[in-house]
Amino acid sequence: MIIAVDGPTASGKGTIAKALAAHFRLPHLDTGLLYRAVGRQCQLDGGDPNDPVAALAACSFPESLLADPELRSEEAGGLASQVSVHPTVRRALYERQRSFALQPGGAVLDGRDIGTVIAPEADIKLFVTASVEARALRRFLEMQAHGRAVSLKDVATDLAARDDRDLSRKEAPLAVAEDAIVLDTSELDRDEAIAAAIAVAGKRR
Numbered sequence: 238m239i240i241a242v243d244g245p246t247a248s249g250k251g252t253i254a255k256a257l258a259a260h261f262r263l264p265h266l267d268t269g270l271l272y273r274a275v276g277r278q279c280q281l282d283g284g285d286p287n288d289p290v291a292a293l294a295a296c297s298f299p300e301s302l303l304a305d306p307e308l309r310s311e312e313a314g315g316l317a318s319q320v321s322v323h324p325t326v327r328r329a330l331y332e333r334q335r336s337f338a339l340q341p342g343g344a345v346l347d348g349r350d351i352g353t354v355i356a357p358e359a360d361i362k363l364f365v366t367a368s369v370e371a372r373a374l375r376r377f378l379e380m381q382a383h384g385r386a387v388s389l390k391d392v393a394t395d396l397a398a399r400d401d402r403d404l405s406r407k408e409a410p411l412a413v414a415e416d417a418i419v420l421d422t423s424e425l426d427r428d429e430a431i432a433a434a435i436a437v438a439g440k441r442r
């Protein structure tokens with residue numbers, strides 16, 4: 238069984254994908270982490286993430302980079318969003334994601350284009366979303382808890398820029414697959430969102 242979980246930044250899709258993987262005992266791939274690794278490698282190489290040649294070269298990042306906690310930072314998210322617009326980068330990361338999806342027994346993958354490009358045949362497709370305000374507030378509280386001095390306004394502006402880039406890129410933009418179930422988590426806390434996703438996925442299964 239393949240479960241595709243797509244959605245914008247800070248929608249809760251990562252948390253939901255992890256919970257679905259645990260519930261259905263399936264392996265999970267956070268595909269955003271791959272783009273984050275490319276962005277970070279590009280930075281380490283001194284390259285410009287907007288340059289397709291530099292970004293493509295960064296696709297051969299070492300596996301050890303995936304364990305770098307720095308990949309979870311806002312900066313790495315921004316770099317990932319930049320390198321992910323290049324079709325060559327998307328193609329370079331395609332096979333890895335595709336074979337993860339096709340492993341025997343199935344898998345859960347979360348990202349932006351899982352239900353539309355990576356695994357259009359997925360058995361369950363969830364599109365997890367939430368209002369910009371709700372997502373910005375979540376991200377802001379998360380950053381505050383980590384002792385980061387940021388303003389809610391800056392977080393919201395940054396998030397809107399990421400959304401805009403993810404939605405407007407030519408190749409594989411963030412989009413709701415035709416057969417996806419949309420789950421709006423604006424009014425839900427973590428446990429409620431997980432419970433809703435498990436209920437929806439169980440029904441679809």
Ligand code: DC
Nearest residue numbers: 268269270272317318321348349350
């Ligand atoms: O889900 P995330 O915040 O870790 O993703 C970081 C960036 O990576 C996001 O802004 C766009 C890109 N991305 C993508 O283009 N396709 C995916 N399947 C996953 C992430």
